Amino acid sequence: xxxxxxxxxxxxxxxxxxxxxxxxxxxxxxxxxxxxxxxxxxxxxxxxxxxxxxxxxxxxxxxxxxxxxxxxxxxxxxxxxxxxxxxxxxxxxxxxxxxxxxxxxxxxxxxxxxxxxxxxxxxxxxxxxxxxxxxxxxxxxxxxxxxxxxxxxxxxxxxxxxxxxxxxxxxxxxxxxxxxxxxxxxxxxxxxxxxxxxxxxxxxxxxxxxxxxxxxxxx
Amino acid sequence: xxxxxxxxxxxxxxxxxxxxxxxxxxxxxxxxxxxxxxxxxxxxxxxxxxxxxxxxxxxxxxxxxxxxxxxxxxxxxxxxxxxxxxxxxxxxxxxxxxxxxxxxxxxxxxxxxxxxxxxxxxxxxxxxxxxxxxxxxxxxxxxxxxxxxxxxxxxxxxxxxxxxxxxxxxxxxxxxxxxxxxxxxxxxxxxxxxxxxxxxxxxxxxxxxxxxxxxxxxx
DNA sequence: TACTATCGATAGTGTTACTCTCAATAAGGA
DNA sequence: TCCTTATTGAGAGTAACACTATCGATAGTA
Numbered sequence: 060x061x062x063x064x065x066x067x068x069x070x071x072x073x074x075x076x077x078x079x080x081x082x083x084x085x086x087x088x089x090x091x092x093x094x095x096x097x098x099x100x101x102x103x104x105x106x107x108x109x110x111x112x113x114x115x116x117x118x119x120x121x122x123x124x125x126x127x128x129x130x131x132x133x134x135x136x137x138x139x140x141x142x143x144x145x146x147x148x149x150x151x152x153x154x155x156x157x158x159x160x161x162x163x164x165x166x167x168x169x170x171x172x173x174x175x176x177x178x179x180x181x182x183x184x185x186x187x188x189x190x191x192x193x194x195x196x197x198x199x200x201x202x203x204x205x206x207x208x209x210x211x212x213x214x215x216x217x218x219x220x221x222x223x224x225x226x227x228x229x230x231x232x233x234x235x236x237x238x239x240x241x242x243x244x245x246x247x248x249x250x251x252x253x254x255x256x257x258x259x260x261x262x263x264x265x266x267x268x269x270x271x272x273x274x275x276x277x278x
Numbered sequence: 279x280x281x282x283x284x285x286x287x288x289x290x291x292x293x294x295x296x297x298x299x300x301x302x303x304x305x306x307x308x309x310x311x312x313x314x315x316x317x318x319x320x321x322x323x324x325x326x327x328x329x330x331x332x333x334x335x336x337x338x339x340x341x342x343x344x345x346x347x348x349x350x351x352x353x354x355x356x357x358x359x360x361x362x363x364x365x366x367x368x369x370x371x372x373x374x375x376x377x378x379x380x381x382x383x384x385x386x387x388x389x390x391x392x393x394x395x396x397x398x399x400x401x402x403x404x405x406x407x408x409x410x411x412x413x414x415x416x417x418x419x420x421x422x423x424x425x426x427x428x429x430x431x432x433x434x435x436x437x438x439x440x441x442x443x444x445x446x447x448x449x450x451x452x453x454x455x456x457x458x459x460x461x462x463x464x465x466x467x468x469x470x471x472x473x474x475x476x477x478x479x480x481x482x483x484x485x486x487x488x489x490x491x492x493x494x495x496x497x
Numbered sequence: 498t499a500c501t502a503t504c505g506a507t508a509g510t511g512t513t514a515c516t517c518t519c520a521a522t523a524a525g526g527a
Numbered sequence: 528t529c530c531t532t533a534t535t536g537a538g539a540g541t542a543a544c545a546c547t548a549t550c551g552a553t554a555g556t557a
Binding site: 141178182185213214236252253257258260263266 | 434473479
C-alpha cells in the first residue's frame with residue numbers, strides 16, 4: 060500500500076508518518092521507484108504500537124525509539140531486555156538532583172522486606188522510588204512511606220500476572236511487543252483502575268446506605 | 279521570608295516562583311510595601327506540593343491549578359472531591375476520538391465482575407480504560423484484555439490502602455492534600471514498584487539457579 | 498492529457514514551562 | 528550616607544517537543 064492508505068487505515072496523518080520514518084520509529088517501506096515506496100501490514104502494526112506508546116503511554120518520541128530499538132536488537136536475552144525496557148520507561152524525566160542517600164536506603168529496605176534479592180540495586184527505578192520517598196517526607200507524609208510495603212505487594216502480584224502473560228508467547232518479537240505494550244499500557248490501565256476503585260470504595264464508605272450509586276465526578 | 283529564601287529552601291528558582299504565583303498555583307505573599315512581599319511556611323509547603331505534582335507526577339500546570347483549586351473550595355464533600363481529583367488526574371490527555379462502544383461495553387463488564395456498582399458509569403476514567411482495551415485489540419492482544427480482571431483486583435487492594443490512609447487524617451486540608459499526593463505520587467510509586475518486581479520475577483524465572491542477583495539494566 | 502498522489506528535505510507552527518530583562522524601589526553593611 | 532545587592536510585576540524571549548506545511552520533481556490513473 061502507499062502512504063495514503065497507511066494513513067487512512069491507522070488514522071495517522073501522512074506527514075506524521077513521514078516524520079516517524081525520519082525519526083526512526085518506523086522502518087521505511089520498500090522502494091519501488093524514485094518517488095514511490097510500498098508499505099505493508101508490518102507498518103500498520105508498528106504504527107499502531109507507536110501511537111499506543113505516544114498517545115496513551117505519553118512516551119516522548121526519543122523514548123519510543125529507544126524502546127523499539129530493542130526489538131531490532133537480536134542478541135540480548137529476554138531477562139536483559141526486560142531490564143532495558145523497564146529502565147527506558149522509568150526515567151522519562153531526569154532527577155534534578157540525585158535522591159538523598161537516606162531515601163535510597165529506605166527504598167532498599169523496602170525491597171529487602173519484599174524479598175526482592177535478585178534485582179540489581181543500581182537500576183534507575185530505585186531512584187524513582189527514592190525520589191517519591193523523599194518528596195513524601197518533605198511533605199510530612201512519613202506515614203505514607205511506611206505503607207509502601209502494601210503497594211509493593213500489590214505491585215508484585217501485578218508483575219506476576221505480567222510475566223505469566225509473557226510466557227504464553229513463543230515468538231521472540233511477540234514477547235518483546237507484549238513486554239512493551241504490557242508495561243506501558245499496563246501503567247495507564249492500572250492508574251485508571253485505581254481511580255475507579257478509589258471512587259467505588261469511597262462511595263461505599265461515605266454513603267454506606269443502599270440506594271443509587273454515587274461518586275459523581277464533575278456533575 | 280522573602281522570595282530569595284523561599285527559593286533557597288525549596289530549590290525552585292525565584293523566577294519560577296513568580297511564574298507560579300502568576301499562574302495561580304501559589305498564593306501571593308503578604309504585601310509589605312511597594313516592592314516587598316513576605317512569604318511563610320505555607321508557601322514552602324505549597325511549593326513542594328506543586329513541584330511533586332509537576333516533576334514526579336508530570337502534571338501539566340493547568341491540571342495542577344485545577345486540582346489545587348479543590349483545596350480552596352470549601353463546600354464540597356470528600357466523596358465528591360475524590361471524584362473531581364480523580365477525574366482531573368485521569369485525562370491530561372484528550373481522547374483523539376471517543377472510544378468505540380464495544381470497548382466501553384467491555385470496560386463496563388469488567389466493573390460489573392468486580393462488583394463496582396457504586397461508580398457512575400460516565401466518569402472519564404472509563405474512557406481511559408476503553409481506550410486501552412481498544413488499542414490492545416488493535417494490536418491483537420485480546421488475551422491481555424481477558425486478564426484485566428486480575429489488574430482490577432490488584433487496583434482494588436491498592437485503593438483500599440489509599441482510603442485507609444485517608445481515614446487517619448482528620449483535618450480537611452490534610453485529607454485533601456493526602457488525596458492529591460497519594461493519587462499522583464502513588465501512580466509514580468506503583469509503576470516504579472511494578473518495574474522492579476518485573477525484573478525480580480523475571481530474574482527468578484529465567485535464571486532459576488542460585489548465585490548473584492541478576493536483572494542488569496544497561497550495564 | 499489532466500489531475501491527484503507521492504517523494505524527501507527543510508522550514509514553519511503551536512504549545513508548554515519556564516527564564517530573562519526592565520526600571521523603580523527597598524534592605525543591609527561599611 | 529553611600530553602595531551594593533535584592534526585590535517587585537509585567538512583558539518579552541527561549542528551548543524543547545511534536546508535529547505540519549511547502550516545495551519542485553516525478554509517478555499513477557481517468
